[in-house]
Amino acid sequence: HQHLHIWDVERRNPLVPALEYSGTMTVLSWSPDGKLLATGDSVGIVCIWDSSTGRLLNIVNSGSKVDGLAWHPSSRYLVSSGHDYAINVWDVENGILKAELQESGERRPHWDDCKATVDWSPDGRLIAGSESRLDVAIWDVSSISDLGGDEIHKLLTMYGEEFGTTFNNWRWSDDGKTISTQSYREICIRYFDDMSLVLSVPIYPRSIDYA
Numbered sequence: 001h002q003h004l005h006i007w008d009v010e011r012r013n014p015l016v017p018a019l020e021y022s023g024t025m026t027v028l029s030w031s032p033d034g035k036l037l038a039t040g041d042s043v044g045i046v047c048i049w050d051s052s053t054g055r056l057l058n059i060v061n062s063g064s065k066v067d068g069l070a071w072h073p074s075s076r077y078l079v080s081s082g083h084d085y086a087i088n089v090w091d092v093e094n095g096i097l098k099a100e101l102q103e104s105g106e107r108r109p110h111w112d113d114c115k116a117t118v119d120w121s122p123d124g125r126l127i128a129g130s131e132s133r134l135d136v137a138i139w140d141v142s143s144i145s146d147l148g149g150d151e152i153h154k155l156l157t158m159y160g161e162e163f164g165t166t167f168n169n170w171r172w173s174d175d176g177k178t179i180s181t182q183s184y185r186e187i188c189i190r191y192f193d194d195m196s197l198v199l200s201v202p203i204y205p206r207s208i209d210y211a
Contacts, residue, residue, distance in 0.1 A: 004028075004039065006051060016054030021047060026066050031075035036092065038078050040066025046080055048092050058095035062088055064104065068118035070127075077144060079127055081118035087129040089144060099152055101139050102129065117169045122176045126155070134160035136167040136181075158195070 003018035004025065023041035030037055030051070037049045042065050048058040064082035071078055077098060078090045087102040116130035124141075131137040138155045160166040160183070169182035178198060181188045189198040 006037070006054070016052070019049055019054050019056075021045075027069050029069040029071060029078075031071050032073055033075045036075060038069050038071070038092075040069055040080060042066075044082065046078070046090070048078070048095075058092060060090050060095050060097070062086065067115040068129075070118050070120045072120055072144075073122060073124045079118050079120055079129070081116040081129050083116060085116050085130055085132065087116075087118060087127070089127070089141065098144060099141070101127065101141075101152065101154075102131070102137070115168065117167065119170050119172055121172050122174055128170045128172075128179075130167070131157055133168075134166045136160075136170050163195070 001020050001022055002025065003020055005018050006015045007013065008015050021039065021041070023043050023045060025039055025041050028037060028039045035051060037051045039047045039049070044062045044064045044066060046060045046062055046066060047056060049055065050057055062080045062082050064084040064086055066080055067083050068081035069078060076091065076093060078092050079087065080090065081087050084104040085102060086104045088097055089099040089101065091098045117136065118127065118129040120127055127139045127141050128136050136158045139152060140155050141152050143151055158167060165181065165183040165188065167181050168184065171180045173179065177192060178189055179192050181190065185202060187201045187203060190196060191198060
């Protein structure tokens with residue numbers, strides 16, 4: 001067994017008893033309201049924890065090494081991306097599969113560090129997720145978010161080859177106006193409405209995020 005510790009950085013003390021789990025953790029993500037913590041591991045297990053008590057609330061099996069986790073703004077739903085490019089939406093209150101956006105695709109060895117990215121737009125209407133090593137697909141999930149709209153459907157695929165890059169990572173800004181993408185050689189910030197380039201930085205990080 002392994003342990004995950006949640007710390008109060010000001011007091012430099014653990015907030016709750018260590019969270020115990022089996023397997024190798026590959027990703028974690030705080031819910032927008034800060035009350036829940038989601039973790040994913042190398043064998044496809046996603047755990048939902050109460051961050052104030054350390055209590056394990058739910059466990060779901062995504063079927064493949066978990067590469068990415070992203071929360072709906074309401075903190076009720078969680079989307080996971082697998083190393084096999086499967087993308088699933090989970091209802092964290094009852095641990096059921098809410099939607100399967102993309103079935104398992106290419107099976108890749110665990111040592112392959114090209115991660116399948118996933119992110120939820122700030123308004124809860126869209127999910128972006130890796131369709132392959134190069135490309136990212138965008139789904140309209142307004143119906144999941146109780147925002148009306150049609151059934152879940154894919155809006156488009158952003159083909160990395162068309163932009164001269166690879167979409168290894170994707171993050172929406174807090175206002176949803178720009179997105180940051182990561183490739184093997186650069187970080188790019190683009191306007192989401194037309195994907196025009198705002199900034200390009202020639203660097204290869206392990207991950208990206210807005211602050």
